[in-house]
Amino acid sequence: MSDLQAQILELGRRARNASRLLARAPTTQKNAALLAMADEMVAAQTEIIAANARDLTLAQANGLATAMLDRLRIDEKRLHKMADDVRAVAALPDPVGRVLREWSHPNGMRHTKLSVPLGVIGIIYESRPNVTSDAASLCLKTGNAVILRGGSESLQSNLAIAAALSRGLAKAGLPAEAIQLIPVADRDAVKHLCAMDQFVDLIMPRGGRGLIETVVSHARMPVIKHYDGICILYVDREADLAMAEAIAFNAKCQRPSVCNAIETVLVHRDVASQFLAKTGRALLERGVQLRVDDASRAALGSLAARSATLVSTAQPADYRTEFLDLILAVKVVGSIDEALEHIAANGSHHSDAIITANAVTAERFLAEVDSATVYWNASTRFTDGGEFGFGAEIGISTDKLHARGPMGLEELTTYKYVMRGTGQVRS
Amino acid sequence: MSDLQAQILELGRRARNASRLLARAPTTQKNAALLAMADEMVAAQTEIIAANARDLTLAQANGLATAMLDRLRIDEKRLHKMADDVRAVAALPDPVGRVLREWSHPNGMRHTKLSVPLGVIGIIYESRPNVTSDAASLCLKTGNAVILRGGSESLQSNLAIAAALSRGLAKAGLPAEAIQLIPVADRDAVKHLCAMDQFVDLIMPRGGRGLIETVVSHARMPVIKHYDGICILYVDREADLAMAEAIAFNAKCQRPSVCNAIETVLVHRDVASQFLAKTGRALLERGVQLRVDDASRAALGSLAARSATLVSTAQPADYRTEFLDLILAVKVVGSIDEALEHIAANGSHHSDAIITANAVTAERFLAEVDSATVYWNASTRFTDGGEFGFGAEIGISTDKLHARGPMGLEELTTYKYVMRGTGQVRS
Numbered sequence: 001m002s003d004l005q006a007q008i009l010e011l012g013r014r015a016r017n018a019s020r021l022l023a024r025a026p027t028t029q030k031n032a033a034l035l036a037m038a039d040e041m042v043a044a045q046t047e048i049i050a051a052n053a054r055d056l057t058l059a060q061a062n063g064l065a066t067a068m069l070d071r072l073r074i075d076e077k078r079l080h081k082m083a084d085d086v087r088a089v090a091a092l093p094d095p096v097g098r099v100l101r102e103w104s105h106p107n108g109m110r111h112t113k114l115s116v117p118l119g120v121i122g123i124i125y126e127s128r129p130n131v132t133s134d135a136a137s138l139c140l141k142t143g144n145a146v147i148l149r150g151g152s153e154s155l156q157s158n159l160a161i162a163a164a165l166s167r168g169l170a171k172a173g174l175p176a177e178a179i180q181l182i183p184v185a186d187r188d189a190v191k192h193l194c195a196m197d198q199f200v201d202l203i204m205p206r207g208g209r210g211l212i213e214t215v216v217s218h219a220r221m222p223v224i225k226h227y228d229g230i231c232i233l234y235v236d237r238e239a240d241l242a243m244a245e246a247i248a249f250n251a252k253c254q255r256p257s258v259c260n261a262i263e264t265v266l267v268h269r270d271v272a273s274q275f276l277a278k279t280g281r282a283l284l285e286r287g288v289q290l291r292v293d294d295a296s297r298a299a300l301g302s303l304a305a306r307s308a309t310l311v312s313t314a315q316p317a318d319y320r321t322e323f324l325d326l327i328l329a330v331k332v333v334g335s336i337d338e339a340l341e342h343i344a345a346n347g348s349h350h351s352d353a354i355i356t357a358n359a360v361t362a363e364r365f366l367a368e369v370d371s372a373t374v375y376w377n378a379s380t381r382f383t384d385g386g387e388f389g390f391g392a393e394i395g396i397s398t399d400k401l402h403a404r405g406p407m408g409l410e411e412l413t414t415y416k417y418v419m420r421g422t423g424q425v426r427s
Numbered sequence: 428m429s430d431l432q433a434q435i436l437e438l439g440r441r442a443r444n445a446s447r448l449l450a451r452a453p454t455t456q457k458n459a460a461l462l463a464m465a466d467e468m469v470a471a472q473t474e475i476i477a478a479n480a481r482d483l484t485l486a487q488a489n490g491l492a493t494a495m496l497d498r499l500r501i502d503e504k505r506l507h508k509m510a511d512d513v514r515a516v517a518a519l520p521d522p523v524g525r526v527l528r529e530w531s532h533p534n535g536m537r538h539t540k541l542s543v544p545l546g547v548i549g550i551i552y553e554s555r556p557n558v559t560s561d562a563a564s565l566c567l568k569t570g571n572a573v574i575l576r577g578g579s580e581s582l583q584s585n586l587a588i589a590a591a592l593s594r595g596l597a598k599a600g601l602p603a604e605a606i607q608l609i610p611v612a613d614r615d616a617v618k619h620l621c622a623m624d625q626f627v628d629l630i631m632p633r634g635g636r637g638l639i640e641t642v643v644s645h646a647r648m649p650v651i652k653h654y655d656g657i658c659i660l661y662v663d664r665e666a667d668l669a670m671a672e673a674i675a676f677n678a679k680c681q682r683p684s685v686c687n688a689i690e691t692v693l694v695h696r697d698v699a700s701q702f703l704a705k706t707g708r709a710l711l712e713r714g715v716q717l718r719v720d721d722a723s724r725a726a727l728g729s730l731a732a733r734s735a736t737l738v739s740t741a742q743p744a745d746y747r748t749e750f751l752d753l754i755l756a757v758k759v760v761g762s763i764d765e766a767l768e769h770i771a772a773n774g775s776h777h778s779d780a781i782i783t784a785n786a787v788t789a790e791r792f793l794a795e796v797d798s799a800t801v802y803w804n805a806s807t808r809f810t811d812g813g814e815f816g817f818g819a820e821i822g823i824s825t826d827k828l829h830a831r832g833p834m835g836l837e838e839l840t841t842y843k844y845v846m847r848g849t850g851q852v853r854s
Contacts, residue, residue, distance in 0.1 A: 378848025
């Protein structure tokens with residue numbers, strides 16, 4: 001066993017022990033810990049910002065792009081925001097200890113299905129150091145110990161934040177090791193983390209496809225993830241075209257860098273010219289690049305020629321790409337069946353929408369599209385824990401097991417069956 | 428790509444396509460298919476029993492043990508029982524299409540959390556061919572396509588059963604490929620099945636630890652399983668000892684070969700002599716081998732010497748062994764804390780029980796033992812889908828994600844969020 005593997009195993013063992021204490025901590029104590037964690041972050045402001053400065057210096061020397069440097073930066077204002085976010089978690093209801101179902105066996109024994117913490121959660125993420133306090137606070141609220149693995153470029157920042165969080169835990173009488181950060185940048189640490197299913201109940205990778213692939217290939221425990229958000233909007237022949245335009249524009253342009261933004265518009269051929277003439281113009285004026293098939297190009301008419309720098313011919317891969325940018329693939333389809341086939345073949349099971357005035361068509365789309373969230377006459381941008389009223393979001397799942405779609409606090413719990421008898425035996 | 432891999436991928440592709448049709452099949456059609464499947468099995472009685480005879484001949488030539496041969500055997504009576512079991516699934520409520528939660532966004536958009544099928548389920552099992560029709564019928568009822576992989580010793584039987592089931596599907600107008608059996612014994616088939624997460628949403632291995640280990644190491648999709656049932660009974664110092672004896676005897680002896688039978692009894696030292704003198708005698712008279720620590724041996728007193736052939740000194744491994752036989756590890760503990768530590772270190776998170784008249788002690792045990800099912804004053808033998816009132820059981824999970832404990836039909840579904848709007852966009 002390598003030193004690194006032994007070190008990660010020891011982290012796991014400590015997390016498991018901490019999780020046993022945490023699972024029985026009352027809500028008041030967990031909330032007190034969250035407030036103390038926030039206070040400790042603010043108290044450690046100087047150290048955290050200094051640690052972040054070391055990360056920034058190294059990142060600049062390594063040629064990190066300006067946008068990435070900005071994501072990495074922690075200033076006083078951002079630190080206070082992070083602390084406030086931790087305090088906000090204290091105000092949320094505790095999802096642990098809910099009676100999910102209760103019934104009696106014919107022999108009189110009582111069955112109680114009770115919500116309980118998962119145990120130990122591993123969270124692997126890239127870049128933004130606010131995820132450290134964010135993820136740690138949601139795991140603590142739900143009674144789970146957490147092992148955090150941030151990006152190497154934010155290692156010093158994350159270590160300083162995690163140390164402050166652990167001090168907050170200890171002040172509230174909870175085990176400091178309920179929040180641990182893997183303190184080395186070595187990439188093999190992820191593989192060792194993924195191997196120890198005796199100590200870790202769930203891994204959530206948050207980042208690029210390469211990271212997620214590594215986790216999926218190595219993990220022995222369950223993984224909840226989403227690879228891509230290739231969200232697709234279908235404009236039906238019976239769509240209200242003004243509504244379709246507003247939704248297409250919102251879903252593409254309001255925040256193109258997020259996973260619930262659309263990447264493809266499918267439009268029924270009967271309304272393609274009318275829709276694209278107007279919506280195409282609005283998108284092009286906003287600077288959106290259109291990747292179009294021949295029929296869409298024809299439907300765009302003179303717009304295509306006039307905006308030649310923004311309009312190009314779509315390759316098959318364009319319909320399977322998460323652009324995360326002001327780029328939109330467009331395709332004309334001849335029927336709802338063709339739209340459904342396209343989504344089944346190219347979508348990522350995240351969020352897809354239909355615009356139509358026909359309820360029968362809409363219900364067919366809602367039933368047949370196999371995605372976490374399906375929309376009728378609304379923007380895909382609503383796939384979000386906050387918009388769902390969850391109060392918090394630990395991630396969005398395109399998996400089908402345990403959690404699908406936006407994940408709030410409840411999704412960080414499992415259940416156990418508690419049976420209370422009076423001597424019952426099985427006959 | 429090998430021929431075998433291509434063959435398994437093609438199976439997966441067909442299952443995925445079938446699952447899309449199945450997901451929207453109405454309950455009446457699925458129930459009609461189940462009845463037709465049962466009828467086809469009975470109609471194919473001659474072929475199925477002949478195929479089974481070929482399996483039996485080969486198994487005998489390979490020296491399979493008599494008990495295993497009996498498990499493998501299908502006679503007319505057993506076949507009719509299998510068909511009846513399929514018919515019984517038709518009578519169960521359909522868990523698909525339930526509204527799990529419904530609420531409105533402040534902007535008026537409706538959120539509906541709706542239960543839907545998982546998609547495609549892979550089931551890998553050993554030996555008994557009745558699992559073929561059992562698993563297939565539960566998957567069909569829940570709108571899931573299934574890929575079955577049975578034991579090599581029952582391949583001919585399974586092929587004949589699966590063919591009959593597929594004919595039943597087709598007669599009810601459902602895709603025959605919603606039920607497919609891997610038609611080759613090659614062990615690499617399992618690895619290929621575990622690799623195709625684009626077509627298979629869940630793998631459930633049912634069998635020995637070797638099989639489950641292989642699946643866990645290779646699977647890219649979620650796996651639900653239980654390795655062991657090392658169920659532990661703790662007899663507290665405040666236990667009703669007559670109740671403790673009845674429950675220990677039931678949990679060990681009523682059906683020792685199943686996963687919810689106990690493998691270890693922990694007894695508080697204050698009652699060890701009294702409990703073991705009486706319960707020990709009953710167990711020894713029943714022919715149960717006891718693996719005891721020194722304190723238990725002392726508590727057994729003269730019984731230990733008189734039953735020397737049945738009483739031996741426990742090795743540490745005995746407390747971590749699923750005997751599945753009339754063997755019981757026994758240990759004296761000094762406190763509930765010691766019992767909890769023992770369970771955390773040695774148990775398998777399946778089913779554990781405490782016998783005590785003290786409600787505070789009991790509630791502590793129920794809260795702190797991290798197992799799927801925890802019992803107070805009742806036998807662990809109740810961990811079973813039938814005893815839970817689920818009407819059916821596809822397996823028992825000691826995992827924490829998605830399903831924990833006995834799994835019925837609801838556990839073979841997931842959910843999607845259906846959003847119905849009137850043009851809402853995100854601001």
